[in-house]
Amino acid sequence: MSTSILARRAGLMALSLAAITAPAAAQQPAPAGPGLTMEQAVAAARENNPDMQATRNDAVASRAAVRAARADFLPSANASAGFGYTASGVQRFGSEVFGERPEYYSSNxxxxxxxxxxGAKLLQPRIARAQEQATTTRIAGYEANLEMQVRQQYLTALQAGEVAAQAQREVERTREHERLANAKLEVGSGTPLDVRRAQVERGRAxxxxxxxxxxxxxxLLRLGLLMGVDLPQGTPLSSRFELFEPRWTADDLVRMALENNPNLLTARANTTAAQTQVRAARSAYLPSLSFQVGMTGSVYSAGDINPLVQQQLSGMQGAYxxxxxxxxxxxxxxxxxxxCAVFDTSDPAVQDAVRRQVEAGNPNxxxxxxxQPLQASMSISLPLFDGLSRERRIQEARVAESDARLAVTAQEQRLRSDVRGGLLSLQTAYRTAAxxxxxxxxxxxxxxxxxxRFRLGAATSLEVTDAQTRLAEAERAVIDAVYTYHKSLAALEALVSRSLR
Structure with a gap:
């Protein structure tokens, strides 16, 4: 064998070994900024989510309703003042004429x-407290649902990050194969078709x-929307979760769900409020009492007393x-x-006395x-017949109560089914992931x-690309199975309203 052939084979072996021992995944630069844990995401959503804040505002209104119901047992107090003006002119009452009257100013x-x-007032505090409790449990239920959405979205984003990392590993594997195909082509043991096939696979990856x-x-953007904040691009998600075999029994999980599930607690609180509304509707048959006490004062003052003086003098002339x-x-x-001198209106002294008398009688x-004297009154009212309106309201309240009870029953049945189904899904996901x-x-x-085999020339590049494809599919299947497990566990935790990790 010639020296050149041995050298080419040695170079090919070195390149092949370098390609095989290359790292499976490229090291990506760490995203800027601190990592975000799942609990931090949940806490941020509780604090910043606009819908959550709007729902919490309902508690303020319900507490105000309780205070108003209690304060309604205190008496109502009112004070008023008024001012009036009547122009001068001839005063008439029907066909009777009372003569010229001066302008008058009045106040009271x-x-x-x-x-x-x-009866309705007596029951109003109880109704308000029941409605406040229903509002509180409804807010807790909304918060629990929001927390579940955030956890699910966090896992979805984390899964997307894992899939992206797997895609990066697949790119590195295709690049390694492309380098190996180029190396074999350079030493004469490969073909251009192997290089093109490797390039196609690398482009797809x-x-x-x-x-x-x-x-x-x-x-990540969807997660930030639930959190009510703008997450920086590339924010790393730092929470990591381990698989473990679910060993709970369905009966234990159902019991926990029936005790703690916020949606079920909300339905039960609505039933209590509906029962109170029935009692309030029945109170329409009870009598009602009313008490009033008050004082008034008034002033009616003439703007010009000359007409009054003239009227007084005219009367005195007849008396004279x-x-x-x-x-x-x-x-x-x-x-x-x-x-008779005291009635002589031609006497200036008499005129002055009359004017002083009118002035003294004209209030400021x-x-x-x-x-005015103190006024007080008390009345009692007993409703006898109002066209069956009371009966209609009672029946409506009873129907609402029955609907609330049926809603609780339906919620309990649905909860039992969801918990048992969730446990089965979790167990299946665990076995599937393994x-x-x-x-x-x-x-x-x-x-x-x-x-x-490809390095030694015993296989074609097609076998390598097929193996790469099957490995990529298997890795994505692992990611899907693992996160299906974690999402199933998060959904089960939401149903029982407690951590199961």
């Missing part, structure tokens, strides 16, 4: 207390890698004439006379109030043997 105030008591990297970034006539009669019969505006790992190990050994 009122202070009162009222208290109402009924690179296209798959680009698609899987895009899928990973898309799943009558007094003089009476004195003449008394003098004729020898009786003593009275002093706006605060010259005259308080089998897929065996398949992947055999596929890796097949690829190693195919490469060795």
């Amino acid at each position: 105030w009122n202070v009162g207390l009222s208290y109402d008591l009924s 690179e296209a798959t890698l680009v698609q899987q990297q895009n899928t990973y970034e898309t799943e 004439a009558s007094c003089n006539e009476n004195n003449a009669l008394r003098a004729a019969v020898g009786l003593s006379t009275t002093n 505006f706006p605060f010259g109030y005259e308080r 089998l897929q790992r065996e398949v992947a190990a055999n596929a890796a050994e097949e690829l190693r043997m195919a490469r060795e």
Whole structure:
């Protein structure tokens, strides 16, 4: 054998050994930024998710309803004040004319207390507390559902990252095969067809890698949307999970779910609230009491007292004439006379006295109030017939209660079925993952043997590419099986509302 042939074969063997011993996966640069764990993602979603925050706002309204129901047992107090104006003019009442009246300014105030008591008011605090409890459990259920969505999406993104890493390993394997095919072509033991076939496989692997990297970034965006934050591109997910054989019994898991599942607790709280609504509807047959007490004050002041003075003087003129006539009669019969000077309106002193009297009787505006006597009243009302409206409301409340009870029953049945089915899915996923790992190990050994045969010239490049394809499919099947297990476990944890890891 010539020296040149030996040299070429030695070079080919060196290249082949270098290709076989090359690392299976390229080392990718670590993404910038700290890693994100699943618990950190869940905590961020609880804090920042807009829908979660909007749901929590319902608790504020329910607590306010409880406080208002309790405060409704206190009496209601009110105070009011008013001001008025009446222009001057002739006052008429129907066909009666009362003469010229001056302009008037008026003001008034009122202070009162009222208290109402009924059967509905007595039950309102209980209704409000039941509704608050229903709201609290509903918020807890929404939070549990959000947590499950975040965990599932975290696992989906983590799975996409694993698939992208597998695609990167596949690219490196195809590149190694391409280098080996080129090396064999250079030493004369290979063919251009082997090189082209290797290049085709490498191109397919690179296209798959680009698609899987895009899928990973898309799943990260969806995770950030659930968290209510913007995740930086390439954020690493640092949580890792191990497979373990599920050893729980279905009965134990069902018991935990019936005790802790937030959706079931919400349905039970709705039933309690519906029962309270039935009692509230029945309270319409009870009597109601009403108490009122109040004080008022008012002022009615003339803007111009001259018309009032003139009216007073006109009346005194008639009294002056009558007094003089009476004195003449008394003098004729020898009786003593009275002093008519006090009615003489021509006397300025009398005019001044009348003006002072009118001024004193005209209250000051706006605060010259005259308080009215205290007023108090009590009434009792007993509903007799309202066109069967009470009966309709009671029946509606009973139907709502029955619907709530049936919803609890349906939720319990669904929960039992979901828990048992979830456990079966988890057990199946565990066994599938173990089998897929065996398949992947055999596929890796097949690829190693195919490469060795190709290096020695005992196999074509087609055998190598077929082995690479089968290994890639087996690795993706392992990833799918493993994450199907973890997702099934997360779904089961959501049903029983506790950690099972």
